[in-house]
Amino acid sequence: MRLSSPLAVLLLGLALFATLVPRAAHAGPYEDALAKFTTESYADTAAALGLLATSGNPRAVEVVDALADGRLLVDPAAGKVYIRGADGSLADAASGQPAAGVDAAALKAVRANNRVRGAIAAASGALSLFNPDPAKRLAAAQAVFKSRDATVLPALDAALAKETVPAVKQALATARAAIVIGSSAAPEAERIAAVATIADAGDQDALAVLQNLPPDAPASVKTAAASAIAGIQRTLAVWGVAQNVWYGLSLGSVLLLAAIGLAITFGVMGVINMAHGEMVMLGAYTTFVVQELIRAYNPALFDASLLIAIPIAFLFTGLIGVIIERTVIRFLYGRALETLLATWGISLILQQAIRTIFGPTNREVGAPSWMSGTVDVGHLAVTYGRAWIIVFAILVFLALLAVLRLTRIGLEMRAVTQNRRMAASMGIRTNWVDAMTFGLGSGIAGIAGVALSQIDNVSPNLGQSYIIDSFLVVVFGGVGNLWGTLVGAMSLGIANKLLEPYAGAVLGKIALLVIVILFIQKRPRGLFALKGRAIEA
Amino acid sequence: MLKLFSHAGRVVGRVAAGAAALAIGASVSAKAEDSIKVGVLHSLSGTMAISETTLKDTVLFLVDEQNKKGGLLGKKLEAVVVDPASNWPLFAEKARELITKDKVVVVFGCWTSVSRKSVLPVFKELNSILFYPVQYEGEESERNVFYTGAAPNQQAIPAVDYLMSKDGGEVKRWVLAGTDYVYPRTTNKILEAYLLSKGVAKEDIMINYTPFGHSDWQTIVADIKKFGSAGKKTAVVSTINGDANVPFYKELGNQGIKATDIPVVAFSVGEEELAGIDTKPLVGHLAAWNYFESIDTPENKKFIAEWQAYTKNPKRVTNDPMEATYIGFNAWVAAVEKVKSTDPDKVIDALPGIKVPNLTGGTAEVLPNHHITKPVFIGEIEDNGQFDVVWKSNGLVPGDAWSDYLEGSKDLEADWVKLKCGNYNTVTKKCGGS
Numbered sequence: 001m002r003l004s005s006p007l008a009v010l011l012l013g014l015a016l017f018a019t020l021v022p023r024a025a026h027a028g029p030y031e032d033a034l035a036k037f038t039t040e041s042y043a044d045t046a047a048a049l050g051l052l053a054t055s056g057n058p059r060a061v062e063v064v065d066a067l068a069d070g071r072l073l074v075d076p077a078a079g080k081v082y083i084r085g086a087d088g089s090l091a092d093a094a095s096g097q098p099a100a101g102v103d104a105a106a107l108k109a110v111r112a113n114n115r116v117r118g119a120i121a122a123a124s125g126a127l128s129l130f131n132p133d134p135a136k137r138l139a140a141a142q143a144v145f146k147s148r149d150a151t152v153l154p155a156l157d158a159a160l161a162k163e164t165v166p167a168v169k170q171a172l173a174t175a176r177a178a179i180v181i182g183s184s185a186a187p188e189a190e191r192i193a194a195v196a197t198i199a200d201a202g203d204q205d206a207l208a209v210l211q212n213l214p215p216d217a218p219a220s221v222k223t224a225a226a227s228a229i230a231g232i233q234r235t236l237a238v239w240g241v242a243q244n245v246w247y248g249l250s251l252g253s254v255l256l257l258a259a260i261g262l263a264i265t266f267g268v269m270g271v272i273n274m275a276h277g278e279m280v281m282l283g284a285y286t287t288f289v290v291q292e293l294i295r296a297y298n299p300a301l302f303d304a305s306l307l308i309a310i311p312i313a314f315l316f317t318g319l320i321g322v323i324i325e326r327t328v329i330r331f332l333y334g335r336a337l338e339t340l341l342a343t344w345g346i347s348l349i350l351q352q353a354i355r356t357i358f359g360p361t362n363r364e365v366g367a368p369s370w371m372s373g374t375v376d377v378g379h380l381a382v383t384y385g386r387a388w389i390i391v392f393a394i395l396v397f398l399a400l401l402a403v404l405r406l407t408r409i410g411l412e413m414r415a416v417t418q419n420r421r422m423a424a425s426m427g428i429r430t431n432w433v434d435a436m437t438f439g440l441g442s443g444i445a446g447i448a449g450v451a452l453s454q455i456d457n458v459s460p461n462l463g464q465s466y467i468i469d470s471f472l473v474v475v476f477g478g479v480g481n482l483w484g485t486l487v488g489a490m491s492l493g494i495a496n497k498l499l500e501p502y503a504g505a506v507l508g509k510i511a512l513l514v515i516v517i518l519f520i521q522k523r524p525r526g527l528f529a530l531k532g533r534a535i536e537a
Numbered sequence: 538m539l540k541l542f543s544h545a546g547r548v549v550g551r552v553a554a555g556a557a558a559l560a561i562g563a564s565v566s567a568k569a570e571d572s573i574k575v576g577v578l579h580s581l582s583g584t585m586a587i588s589e590t591t592l593k594d595t596v597l598f599l600v601d602e603q604n605k606k607g608g609l610l611g612k613k614l615e616a617v618v619v620d621p622a623s624n625w626p627l628f629a630e631k632a633r634e635l636i637t638k639d640k641v642v643v644v645f646g647c648w649t650s651v652s653r654k655s656v657l658p659v660f661k662e663l664n665s666i667l668f669y670p671v672q673y674e675g676e677e678s679e680r681n682v683f684y685t686g687a688a689p690n691q692q693a694i695p696a697v698d699y700l701m702s703k704d705g706g707e708v709k710r711w712v713l714a715g716t717d718y719v720y721p722r723t724t725n726k727i728l729e730a731y732l733l734s735k736g737v738a739k740e741d742i743m744i745n746y747t748p749f750g751h752s753d754w755q756t757i758v759a760d761i762k763k764f765g766s767a768g769k770k771t772a773v774v775s776t777i778n779g780d781a782n783v784p785f786y787k788e789l790g791n792q793g794i795k796a797t798d799i800p801v802v803a804f805s806v807g808e809e810e811l812a813g814i815d816t817k818p819l820v821g822h823l824a825a826w827n828y829f830e831s832i833d834t835p836e837n838k839k840f841i842a843e844w845q846a847y848t849k850n851p852k853r854v855t856n857d858p859m860e861a862t863y864i865g866f867n868a869w870v871a872a873v874e875k876v877k878s879t880d881p882d883k884v885i886d887a888l889p890g891i892k893v894p895n896l897t898g899g900t901a902e903v904l905p906n907h908h909i910t911k912p913v914f915i916g917e918i919e920d921n922g923q924f925d926v927v928w929k930s931n932g933l934v935p936g937d938a939w940s941d942y943l944e945g946s947k948d949l950e951a952d953w954v955k956l957k958c959g960n961y962n963t964v965t966k967k968c969g970g971s
Contacts, residue, residue, distance in 0.1 A: 042704050042927070113917055114925040115706055118797040204766040212768035247755040253752070275857045352582055360586040361812055362783055374793060383791040384582075386755070433967040456752045457783045461584055465750045500756045506717050 104459030122147030163525025252493025264441030283449020321442025578646025581621025674723035678951030721776035796821025908936025
């Protein structure tokens with residue numbers, strides 16, 4: 001193995017540091033650490049990691065990595081520690097030589113709990129400050145920032161001097177400042193400079209560091225920290241509002257998806273469809289089935305599973321919708337109460353059918369890789385999954401708007417809604433249009449199910465939690481108006497999220513209901529009232 | 538199905554016996570002696586079906602196993618299953634139906650506290666026995682009910698103690714998050730009193746309630762993150778129930794809250810609940826229970842193997858309320874065998890003191906307060922949806938019906954053997970609460 005120069009610097013630095021530590025008779029800290037792994041105690045394992053981080057032994061990184069992956073094995077009786085390689089071969093951790101004639105079955109993996117995992121992160125941070133990969137160095141700097149382990153300081157200084165990548169350099173400087181700020185050994189001026197460095201980071205973590213100065217810190221450091229804290233809090237308060245608005249948009253997009261199908265069946269056709277939520281649920285289960293099939297037959301397509309599920313869910317739930325309309329609802333037009341009861345019965349039948357087929361427990365729908373993870377926009381953490389759902393909701397909305405405005409079936413739907421008898425006399429098959437409209441609404445609900453499978457339980461009860469909210473959105477936005485549904489969903493979402501931090505989730509929801517009731521009292525037709533003769537009748 | 542058959546059998550028996558009234562009586566009693574009926578009162582539809590269906594299967598499995606061993610008192614056991622459909626008043630109706638119409642001698646059932654409270658008057662009035670297999674908030678001890686799940690001192694308090702210890706991360710700041718109903722509210726009241734008594738400052742405790750089935754956790758998780766970045770080690774104690782857990786954990790993963798930063802310890806999340814989530818982002822989050830599927834004992838291995846064979850599903854998981862059902866069922870069988878009768882009064886008197894093995898290598902003893910002794914385990918979620926036990930109690934913990942940390946309940950004591958009272962006040966020396 002060729003020693004790369006950063007590693008050599010690390011060794012040099014750590015060797016210098018290690019000479020200051022009193023040594024045990026024969027063994028160095030590395031051997032002491034290995035001995036501690038064999039005691040099967042979390043406290044000892046964590047202590048061993050601390051020793052490893054500063055042991056200066058080149059195999060320390062390997063041992064820490066092995067422990068993180070559960071590949072570090074011990075023989076407690078013999079006091080030996082082994083590393084299992086990726087190919088299953090064993091190596092003696094003390095010498096690094098392959099271990100022959102060891103019964104792998106008799107060995108125990110060193111166990112990790114949260115405390116040990118925290119220590120692993122800190123140790124691997126301290127050990128990979130000189131890693132050739134800048135991403136690893138950045139992660140290391142962040143780990144050191146979190147652990148604030150003063151013993152890493154010499155290594156950190158060496159790393160800082162060598163670092164060329166600006167982002168990593170800044171992270172290292174912040175990590176260094178976090179250590180210096182709390183160290184009583186550092187000169188006062190340096191600590192005040194550290195306050196400024198931390199304040200530049202300006203996030204929650206920086207705030208935590210500044211708020212937790214040791215009580216013996218000099219007054220000047222404390223004053224600098226106090227003014228820095230006030231500054232950070234002001235910025236964060238602004239970002240807090242932005243964050244709530246973003247969450248509101250996200251909730252609004254979910255409401256929009258859930259309600260938009262209902263805007264067709266209830267808003268356009270006037271059918272009180274209590275089984276609407278179950279259409280959403282069927283869409284989610286379609287996604288589950290599609291994913292299972294893809295997993296079984298073509299795992300490479302997994303990232304596209306949601307895209308494949310969208311048309312299938314649309315056609316499947318649309319078909320179910322047409323069947324429901326042809327077999328039940330068409331006999332009940334104009335009889336709101338009977339429709340309500342009949343569709344409620346259908347919703348129970350669908351729920352129990354799914355429960356019988358798939359079982360009562362939740363089903364796991366995986367997230368494709370492009371929907372996982374977050375991106376930081378300023379101090380706002382935007383999760384890709386939520387962002388895609390907003391985009392998707394808007395696309396579905398625009399597509400539906402286009403269908404209603406630009407296609408023949410859309411024209412016929414609007415004609416039937418506005419004046420059924422006139423439309424019939426113009427030669428439009430109103431029966432057929434009714435079935436298609438209901439199918440379209442149900443199909444859109446199915447598409448919503450595909451998106452909701454990403455953020456909610458895929459269980460037979462999925463639909464129930466959305467039905468009330470959906471009606472609320474449609475009624476609030478104005479029956480029969482798609483734009484009303486859009487504005488209604490977004491304003492309810494944002495209002496809910498702005499209320500929630502002050503009133504709590506339960507009271508916030510109640511407050512929102514009261515507001516909507518008062519609003520409907522004032523404007524019974526909702527935000528955007530539709531005008532037309534048939535509506536008046 | 539079973540119910541239908543037995544009823545038909547009885548009718549056939551009557552017809553065959555002909556006109557003689559005496560003969561009819563004889564045939565009915567002969568039929569009744571053929572089997573002992575046990576009731577199963579778990580929701581098979583509605584919101585709670587997700588959790589309760591498994592317990593119904595568990596009782597059927599246990600009845601099957603017992604019958605393979607030759608039944609009880611020389612008779613076959615017969616399970617009568619009803620579906621209260623997650624509808625609390627229906628629980629009371631179905632309980633009445635089981636006891637009066639189907640003549641069951643014992644009932645295994647209920648999950649939520651509200652369903653238990655709803656059937657209590659029925660069991661008292663008709664003097665039957667209910668085995669309740671779920672961890673609950675305590676503050677109750679009834680003559681007709683045996684609580685085989687954990688009381689707060691067998692789950693919540695040890696979990697908090699663990700988090701305060703060095704191994705648990707010396708947590709100084711607490712978020713008590715729960716669903717808005719009786720179990721989380723009472724448990725959090727007890728925990729808050731306990732934390733304050735341990736010197737935790739009031740501003741270091743954040744209490745948050747959410748509605749049933751809450752699905753948009755963005756704001757709350759962001760709040761938790763903010764609360765947790767005040768520099769003191771923070772943990773979340775979650776009494777979030779059922780369906781709301783999956784979106785909660787998904788949001789934790791989304792916002793990058795790792796167990797090493799802010800661990801979440803849950804009291805209602807077990808192997809069953811994790812079956813619906815990808816657990817990789819959740820590794821290290823905790824749950825406190827009295828049983829985990831991963832616990833390596835011969836009894837547990839045998840139970841899992843038999844359960845998976847019975848359900849014909851090699852992936853079917855086991856969980857804590859299943860073990861509680863197992864213990865309750867075996868304790869009842871042992872008590873019936875002891876008094877050679879299924880008469881509720883005799884069985885109720887015989888149950889305290891009964892000892893049956895649990896699945897984790899210990900013994901569950903039915904106590905005079907109708908709770909049982911249990912070991913406490915704390916497990917960390919692993920990437921395979923199982924739990925790795927990181928802490929276990931020193932021996933068995935006796936269940937305490939009345940919390941020692943709540944004003945008004947700390948003086949109460951439940952003892953159905955000597956005191957014959959479920960809420961004896963040790964200060965006023967009277968039975969009947971505070």
